[in-house]
Amino acid sequence: MAPKFDVYAHVTDTIIAEIEAGTPPWRKPWTGSASDIAMPTRHNGEEYRGINILMLWVMAAKNSYVSSRWMTYKQAQELGGQVLKGQTSSTVVKYGTFTRENDLGVEEELPYARAYRVFNADQIEGLPEDYYIRPEAPRDLGTAKDPELEAFFSRTGAEILISDDPRAYYSPAKDHIHMPPVATFHDAAGYYGTMAHEVVHWTGSEKRLERIKKFANREAYAFEELVAEIGACFLGAQIGVAPEFGQSAAYVEGWLTALKEDKRAIFVRRLRRRKLPTLFCMQQVKARRWQHDP
Numbered sequence: 001m002a003p004k005f006d007v008y009a010h011v012t013d014t015i016i017a018e019i020e021a022g023t024p025p026w027r028k029p030w031t032g033s034a035s036d037i038a039m040p041t042r043h044n045g046e047e048y049r050g051i052n053i054l055m056l057w058v059m060a061a062k063n064s065y066v067s068s069r070w071m072t073y074k075q076a077q078e079l080g081g082q083v084l085k086g087q088t089s090s091t092v093v094k095y096g097t098f099t100r101e102n103d104l105g106v107e108e109e110l111p112y113a114r115a116y117r118v119f120n121a122d123q124i125e126g127l128p129e130d131y132y133i134r135p136e137a138p139r140d141l142g143t144a145k146d147p148e149l150e151a152f153f154s155r156t157g158a159e160i161l162i163s164d165d166p167r168a169y170y171s172p173a174k175d176h177i178h179m180p181p182v183a184t185f186h187d188a189a190g191y192y193g194t195m196a197h198e199v200v201h202w203t204g205s206e207k208r209l210e211r212i213k214k215f216a217n218r219e220a221y222a223f224e225e226l227v228a229e230i231g232a233c234f235l236g237a238q239i240g241v242a243p244e245f246g247q248s249a250a251y252v253e254g255w256l257t258a259l260k261e262d263k264r265a266i267f268v269r270r271l272r273r274r275k276l277p278t279l280f281c282m283q284q285v286k287a288r289r290w291q292h293d294p
Contacts, residue, residue, distance in 0.1 A: 039237045043071035043079065052092045053234060059090040060120065067121035069131045076119060081127040089117035141188035141241070149192050152239060158202045160195070168194045170201035172212050177202055192241045193232065200231030 040048045040056035048056060048070070056070060070090070073083055095113040102108050121131040141149075153160060159176040166184065170177050177198045185191040204211030204224065212224060 038068035039234075040070055041068055043069060043075045045069075048092065050095070053237075054230065055092060056090065056118075063120070063122075065120040065122045066134050067132055069121040070118040071121070071124075072116065072118055076124045076127065079127055079131075081121075081124040081131075083119050083124050087119060087123040089119055091115050092118050141192065143183065143185075143187055145182050146188055146192065149188075149239065149241070153192075153195060153199065156199055156202075158199055168198060170198045172205060175202075175205055175207065189241055192239075193236060196235045196239075196241065197228050197232040200228040200235065203231070 040053055040060070042048065059065070060068075070092070071079070073089075076083055093113050093115055095111065097109045097111050099107050099109055121127055124131075161176055161178050162181055163178065164181065165178060166180050168177075168179050177195070179191070179195055179198070182188055182191040185194070201212065201224070203209050204227070206212070211227065
């Protein structure tokens with residue numbers, strides 16, 4: 001009898017392999033060979049969330065897919081398309097929670113994850129033309145502040161202080177972000193990419209997602225840096241800014257240790273009173289969309 005497919009192990013092992021190969025999937029958050037940043041989307045244009053973004057970035061990079069659209073075999077047929085002969089599908093995860101009564105007769109909410117298979121639009125012929133369009137490239141921000149990005153980060157609610165101090169950081173004790181002046185960066189894209197990283201740290205405050213507390217060891221701190229780096233990529237893909245990287249070998253070692261010790265670490269984290277399906281939660285940021293609400 002074939003062993004049961006372990007979706008948690010499959011996803012985590014895929015990401016571990018990419019990190020060990022020196023190609024973390026979030027460090028190339030775009031499709032194909034160009035520098036376009038794109039969030040993977042379903043057949044109907046709805047964006048994927050959480051771990052599925054990483055998994056589809058992995059497959060797009062490996063296969064040089066240009067389209068950001070993904071769909072099941074059946075969905076492709078319903079759109080008038082046909083998967084090309086010999087094409088291999090990619091794994092995505094449907095995750096959520098269900099309620100079950102425990103041994104004490106108390107109902108508890110438990111997470112679940114189920115795998116299903118999708119194809120990129122580049123693997124399918126006969127789809128409507130707009131499924132094959134390359135995503136827009138990141139904007140050239142020059143070296144000055146960008147009013148739209150300034151407004152976006154202001155709407156997050158984070159307190160962002162700017163001074164001549166050359167460090168960029170989030171202070172959990174004071175609950176604020178510090179940034180050097182934009183003029184000290186090589187370009188404004190680097191400034192906003194760094195700010196995105198620090199804003200992800202800001203979401204982890206005990207006042208928000210309760211991710212950041214006293215770090216017990218180097219591995220715990222490194223894992224928070226992993227959250228911030230991936231989260232900054234997610235955010236950068238939303239607002240059209242290429243993220244900034246620069247993590248040390250010690251951080252990478254910490255990422256690998258955390259992922260190898262717990263195959264579900266990248267999926268589940270207890271936040272406040274409930275479990276969320278992915279620890280890369282950006283509710284506090286994404287609740288205030290990049291576009292202004294009408």
